Amino acid sequence: MHSNSTNGPEDDPVLTTSAAARLLGVATSTVQQWMESGAIDSWKTPGGHRRTRLSRIARLLEPAGAVQAVAAAMSAVTAAEFQATAAPAYPVGRDEATRLVALAASGLIDSPAEARFDRIVRLAAAVTGSPIALISLLTAERQWFKARVGLEAQQTPREWAFCSHAILEHQPFVVEDASADARFAGNPLVQEDPRIRFYAGVPLRDGAGNALGTLCVIDREPRKLRAAELQGLLDLAAIAMEELPAPPHGARNEGS
Structure with missing residues (x-):
């Protein structure tokens, strides 16, 4: 608005x-x-x-x-979805408006499934031993999954997204037990299906530095990632970033 x-x-x-x-x-x-x-x-x-x-x-x-x-x-998608919310019910960086414009320009939201991204989530689940792996993109209104394994839902409300926290980071964002974390204990994704306990997400940034979403893995049991598993997740996130559409402007986004 x-x-x-x-x-x-x-x-x-x-x-x-x-x-x-x-x-x-x-x-x-x-x-x-x-x-x-x-x-x-x-x-x-x-x-x-x-x-x-x-x-x-x-x-x-x-x-x-x-x-x-x-x-x-x-964009063919409604402008409101790519317009920063005045008082969001989720954490945002100071570059949120720019990030949303970049996401709209990428054309990824509501695009068809692609084998290159599907392979990445399958490998992420395999290398970390996780039942769920996602490439999650965040509009102002929803968390939409470009690729997913182990989860039927195609999207969730943005305010439920663990990934809203992850895109604020420049390193992996890890929650070892969501039920014991005050930020997430009351989240519907923790209280109900898929009953998230463990989450690890790596921001996916385009060539201008905008965090469009994450590559994340999820488990229904509290756990930690071993060093080799974390490195595998980081490597796959780097591959996913190489597959993102090039931003239409070369200037780098230093915000967040």
Whole structure:
């Protein structure tokens, strides 16, 4: 949803569509379209004109680039799914808006199954001795599985996703016993099927550094990973990252 932010810090001024267009180096009509689609967070004045803030344009200029905003605006998936939530019920990094734009631009969400990713999750389950392995992608609304083994569900609500914690890290995120962890003990995925106890996830970052999701393994019993199992998971995550679509802009995302 668009935020009406007429009041804000003096160092984050309000911009008109034409001012935003000059900064981005595109036509005013193009910025108007991006604002209407939700690719650029904005609000309407009483007179019906779109406004945004400098910080929102700076996020496009520096970490991801306007090209990714175009891709998000033209995405066949609803804009809301790729628009950062104002008060999410899950942890997010400061680059969440950029990350969601990059995910939309990747075209991976709701794409058909692919053998290259299916092989990776089968190998992840095998090398770690885990009954469940997933390539999980995180929109603002859901956790969607590009590839999965040992789990029937194709997706879950985003607020249930252990992977929301994992994508904030630059190293493996491991939960040895979810039922004893205050962050997850009440989670429906712990309380009910598949009754997660053990989780290990590695962030999957595109070429610009955006964490689109994770490669993760899950067990129904508390456990630890041996060093060789963890290394195998890391190696497979590296392979998965090589298979991700190239981002449409070369600038690196330093956020999170």
